[in-house]
Amino acid sequence: MKPLLKVEELKVWFPIRKGLIDVLFGKMEYVRAVDGVSFTVGDRETFCLVGESGCGKTTTARAIMMLVDKSDVKGGRALFKPHDEALGEVAKIQPDAVVDGEYIDLYKTRGYANKIVRREIQMIFQDPFGSINPRMSVYDIVEEPLIVHGIGSREERIEIVAKALEAVKLVPPEEFMVRYPHQLSGGQRQRVSVARALTLNPRLLLADEPVSMLDVSIRAEVLNVLEELKKTRGMSIMFITHDIALARYICNRIAVMYLGKIVEMADSDTIIEKPLHPYTRALINAVPDVVPENRLRLREVPIKGEVPSAVRIPAGCRFRPRCVAYDSNPWVQEYCVKEEPGLIEVEKGHYVACWIPIKKKL
Amino acid sequence: MSSRRSVKENPLVVFLKSAGGLLREIMKYNMGRVGLVILAFMIIMSIYSIATLPGDFPSKWRHATEPPWIYNPKMAKPEWVRSLGIDASKTSIYSNLRPQESRIILVLEDIGRIAPEYVKALGMKKLSPFGYVEVYRVNYNLDVNDYVQDVLIIFEVKASENVNLSRIKMNVLTLLTRPDGLVLEISEGAFTLDKVRPVKIDHGVFSLQYIDYFKLNVTLEEMKSVYYIAVFGEPRAGGREFTPLLGEYQVTLILSYIGIDPREIARMFGEGSLKVNVEIRVLGNSCGLLGTDNLGRDLFLGVLFGFPVALTIGFLVALATVMIGLVLGVVSGYFGGRVDEVIQRLVDVIVNVPLLPLLILVGVSIQTRGWAGWPAMAILMLIIVIFSWGGVAIVTRSMALSIKSEQYVEAAKAIGASTSRIVFRHIIPQLIPYTMAVLVFSVPGAIIAEAGLSVLGIDHGLPTWGRVLADAQANRGIAYNMWWWILPPGLLLGLFSFAFVALGFTLETIVEPRLRRR
Ligand SMILES: Nc1ncnc2c1ncn2[C@@H]1O[C@H](COP(=O)(O)OP(=O)(O)OP(=O)(O)O)[C@@H](O)[C@H]1O
Numbered sequence: 001m002k003p004l005l006k007v008e009e010l011k012v013w014f015p016i017r018k019g020l021i022d023v024l025f026g027k028m029e030y031v032r033a034v035d036g037v038s039f040t041v042g043d044r045e046t047f048c049l050v051g052e053s054g055c056g057k058t059t060t061a062r063a064i065m066m067l068v069d070k071s072d073v074k075g076g077r078a079l080f081k082p083h084d085e086a087l088g089e090v091a092k093i094q095p096d097a098v099v100d101g102e103y104i105d106l107y108k109t110r111g112y113a114n115k116i117v118r119r120e121i122q123m124i125f126q127d128p129f130g131s132i133n134p135r136m137s138v139y140d141i142v143e144e145p146l147i148v149h150g151i152g153s154r155e156e157r158i159e160i161v162a163k164a165l166e167a168v169k170l171v172p173p174e175e176f177m178v179r180y181p182h183q184l185s186g187g188q189r190q191r192v193s194v195a196r197a198l199t200l201n202p203r204l205l206l207a208d209e210p211v212s213m214l215d216v217s218i219r220a221e222v223l224n225v226l227e228e229l230k231k232t233r234g235m236s237i238m239f240i241t242h243d244i245a246l247a248r249y250i251c252n253r254i255a256v257m258y259l260g261k262i263v264e265m266a267d268s269d270t271i272i273e274k275p276l277h278p279y280t281r282a283l284i285n286a287v288p289d290v291v292p293e294n295r296l297r298l299r300e301v302p303i304k305g306e307v308p309s310a311v312r313i314p315a316g317c318r319f320r321p322r323c324v325a326y327d328s329n330p331w332v333q334e335y336c337v338k339e340e341p342g343l344i345e346v347e348k349g350h351y352v353a354c355w356i357p358i359k360k361k362l
Numbered sequence: 363m364s365s366r367r368s369v370k371e372n373p374l375v376v377f378l379k380s381a382g383g384l385l386r387e388i389m390k391y392n393m394g395r396v397g398l399v400i401l402a403f404m405i406i407m408s409i410y411s412i413a414t415l416p417g418d419f420p421s422k423w424r425h426a427t428e429p430p431w432i433y434n435p436k437m438a439k440p441e442w443v444r445s446l447g448i449d450a451s452k453t454s455i456y457s458n459l460r461p462q463e464s465r466i467i468l469v470l471e472d473i474g475r476i477a478p479e480y481v482k483a484l485g486m487k488k489l490s491p492f493g494y495v496e497v498y499r500v501n502y503n504l505d506v507n508d509y510v511q512d513v514l515i516i517f518e519v520k521a522s523e524n525v526n527l528s529r530i531k532m533n534v535l536t537l538l539t540r541p542d543g544l545v546l547e548i549s550e551g552a553f554t555l556d557k558v559r560p561v562k563i564d565h566g567v568f569s570l571q572y573i574d575y576f577k578l579n580v581t582l583e584e585m586k587s588v589y590y591i592a593v594f595g596e597p598r599a600g601g602r603e604f605t606p607l608l609g610e611y612q613v614t615l616i617l618s619y620i621g622i623d624p625r626e627i628a629r630m631f632g633e634g635s636l637k638v639n640v641e642i643r644v645l646g647n648s649c650g651l652l653g654t655d656n657l658g659r660d661l662f663l664g665v666l667f668g669f670p671v672a673l674t675i676g677f678l679v680a681l682a683t684v685m686i687g688l689v690l691g692v693v694s695g696y697f698g699g700r701v702d703e704v705i706q707r708l709v710d711v712i713v714n715v716p717l718l719p720l721l722i723l724v725g726v727s728i729q730t731r732g733w734a735g736w737p738a739m740a741i742l743m744l745i746i747v748i749f750s751w752g753g754v755a756i757v758t759r760s761m762a763l764s765i766k767s768e769q770y771v772e773a774a775k776a777i778g779a780s781t782s783r784i785v786f787r788h789i790i791p792q793l794i795p796y797t798m799a800v801l802v803f804s805v806p807g808a809i810i811a812e813a814g815l816s817v818l819g820i821d822h823g824l825p826t827w828g829r830v831l832a833d834a835q836a837n838r839g840i841a842y843n844m845w846w847w848i849l850p851p852g853l854l855l856g857l858f859s860f861a862f863v864a865l866g867f868t869l870e871t872i873v874e875p876r877l878r879r880r
């Protein structure tokens with residue numbers, strides 16, 4: 001089965017506004033938010049992107065959604081496999097966007113072709129306060145994608161919206177339809193934006209921390225909703241979270257991101273049980289223990305220092321300033337300093353970007 | 363599921379509901395209440411004005427030396443000042459008069475039966491002894507220490523086509539019976555019915571009789587300059603000075619129709635094929651609700667016409683200015699790049715062009731072309747619109763810039779919304795509250811500018827508050843202490859501006875909750 005989404009060496013660099021002198025001498029500096037990222041999302045798969053704040057998860061999703069400026073995409077591409085009908089239409093109006101007869105290069109689509117692929121990829125935004133228009137009613141917000149894509153009669157649209165609201169447990173839907181965002185709690189807003197993403201019945205859903213604002217009971221409910229939709233509608237999900245425990249619970253595969261790069265990627269069980277990258281280990285160790293007295297014990301979190309700025313990325317391995325494995329493995333230090341490790345498949349389906357497992361494997 | 367159908371309401375209902383909500387919200391503030399009350403007053407007056415004034419009123423107003431204005435007293439104070447104890451004689455208009463008596467005169471003595479005072483005072487030397495005679499009498503009470511400007515008699519002839527008006531001649535004779543018993547012949551006239559004219563007090567008619575009666579030692583020439591004072595006054599110091607003679611006056615109007623058989627004339631009057639409407643006007647020094655100007659124009663009507671003009675022009679100019687500014691500002695901010703550059707340079711230009719000199723220039727060239735009325739006004743207002751949208755555009759541009767990077771705009775892009783949808787559905791609605799406030803604030807702007815232009819001497823030919831003020835200034839209304847000419851339009855201008863400033867502040871407080879006082 002071919003993957004639904006292929007991201008290849010994607011780079012998103014945001015230019016920093018500098019003084020006049022820098023501009024005159026052509027010295028440009030960039031926030032390298034996404035710095036060469038490759039991964040795939042399979043059909044009906046839930047793929048997780050995990051990493052701490054600022055590592056570039058949202059930017060990756062926005063890049064796939066074609067929401068970043070084309071000029072900020074400094075390399076790589078994102079290929080999407082739409083259903084055959086849509087592919088045919090795009091092939092007709094914009095043949096140059098079709099790759100391998102099956103995929104569409106998202107950044108080459110324009111105009112109507114762009115609209116066709118947008119209908120199949122939807123995103124739940126991280127911020128439930130900013131991502132819905134405060135002056136529109138819940139009904140208008142959830143209905144908007146249908147209007148934009150000319151779907152259904154008025155009566156049908158009302159039904160679709162009602163179903164979408166029921167699906168995210170905003171019941172009774174009639175009551176919520178006429179409300180405005182300021183009359184909703186944070187969790188309810190989050191669910192409105194989930195409902196909006198669902199009305200178009202997308203093949204691929206990018207969910208950017210969709211449950212971070214929800215309390216535990218609703219969180220489970222929304223996650224169940226997503227799981228159910230995945231099953232019934234055959235949807236694939238790219239799930240973004242900073243919570244690796246949650247990722248294990250819902251994802252088929254997990255990719256761990258650090259400072260704009262994927263450092264480890266594998267099946268969720270493999271990555272939790274046999275983490276190979278020192279950063280992944282640190283993430284797993286940072287998960288709070290369920291046993292209360294264990295929480296009070298000082299646990300060893302194998303990481304040091306602070307996240308460096310995405311503007312001045314360390315040479316060699318970008319994790320080196322914070323790496324405890326580097327300190328305890330003097331033999332690997334020359335590699336770590338000299339060259340950045342690539343994302344290498346060290347076991348079947350287990351990719352890692354650290355010299356220790358790579359060198360051990362060789 | 364009927365309730366699901368109701369999630370989208372009729373847009374008109376939605377609009378009315380939100381307008382009603384806004385009104386209630388405004389009513390919570392004192393300033394808002396005051397503004398709304400004034401606005402309601404302005405609207406009611408505008409409706410009244412449109413309903414009562416004829417469409418050609420501006421051109422009538424411009425032709426100040428034509429009827430109906432010349433039939434009014436000049437520089438008359440408002441009527442109501444009399445109840446404040448100010449000495450201003452009242453203006454009485456007697457219209458739709460029926461003759462007290464009418465008679466076919468075939469024998470000379472007959473005249474004495476219908477107008478004995480005439481016979482007594484003057485004999486029959488001036489009246490044609492043969493004809494159809496009508497006598498009208500009206501009473502006028504001079505109750506304050508003041509004179510009367512004139513006694514005016516206006517005729518209106520209506521006849522069926524087969525009546526040859528040029529063959530019927532009308533002799534007019536007006537007698538004034540004074541409280542002191544003197545019956546004074548004050549005016550006379552003679553014309554055929556196809557060429558009737560108004561008749562006024564004529565010093566040539568009464569001077570001799572007057573000098574005789576009071577045995578004055580003045581020349582006819584001297585009488586000329588004091589004629590209306592003399593008619594309603596008592597001479598002092600041998601006719602050099604006068605004091606008003608208070609009391610009951612009677613105007614007797616004797617019309618005699620001659621030229622054809624008087625029985626024939628009587629028949630025509632009887633069957634209605636000939637009608638002569640007579641109106642007697644005793645023009646005092648007070649008249650109407652707001653008095654008159656130096657040419658007799660009723661200032662109430664002029665000021666009344668100003669209401670709808672102020673509202674429509676104010677609103678239209680403000681609306682056009684704000685809409686252009688809003689659209690161009692949003693386009694500039696949202697699209698950026700070259701479009702932004704072009705619009706911003708345009709804004710730089712229009713913001714820096716001095717508007718007043720430009721308006722004066724355009725106004726003068728309009729005047730020299732002889733354009734007047736609505737077209738002239740439209741051109742001036744167009745100039746104001748063209749050079750006023752810059753400020754709005756600057757603000758809406760920066761607002762659009764910040765809204766553009768809001769997440770919900772990105773979310774709209776993500777669902778595939780078109781640019782126009784994003785602009786009209788997501789950006790402009792956020793700017794509506796601000797634009798509403800600006801709109802309300804800028805309503806008086808155009809009218810104030812117009813008033814300024816008028817006072818500077820640019821005449822667009824429409825009776826507006828500014829125009830009336832400018833007339834007052836040009837005709838030395840201040841020097842003559844004609845406060846009724848200056849205060850009403852001036853106060854209305856101020857009230858108008860105040861209403862919109864008050865409403866604007868209230869709206870601003872409502873849409874920008876941080877300004878709210880608790
Ligand atoms: N439009 C932008 N212009 C400049 N820098 C940006 C922009 N968007 C993101 N960045 C920077 O890129 C980096 C990655 O941001 P991103 O939002 O992708 O992080 P994230 O992984 O989603 O973090 P979080 O978990 O906090 O949401 C950050 O350093 C951020 O400051």
Ligand code: SF4
Binds near residue numbers: 279355356
């Ligand atoms: S490559 Fe070296 S520095 Fe980088 S994570 Fe591995 S051990 Fe640490």
Ligand SMILES: [Mg+2]
Binds near residue numbers: 059126208
């Ligand atoms: Mg994020």
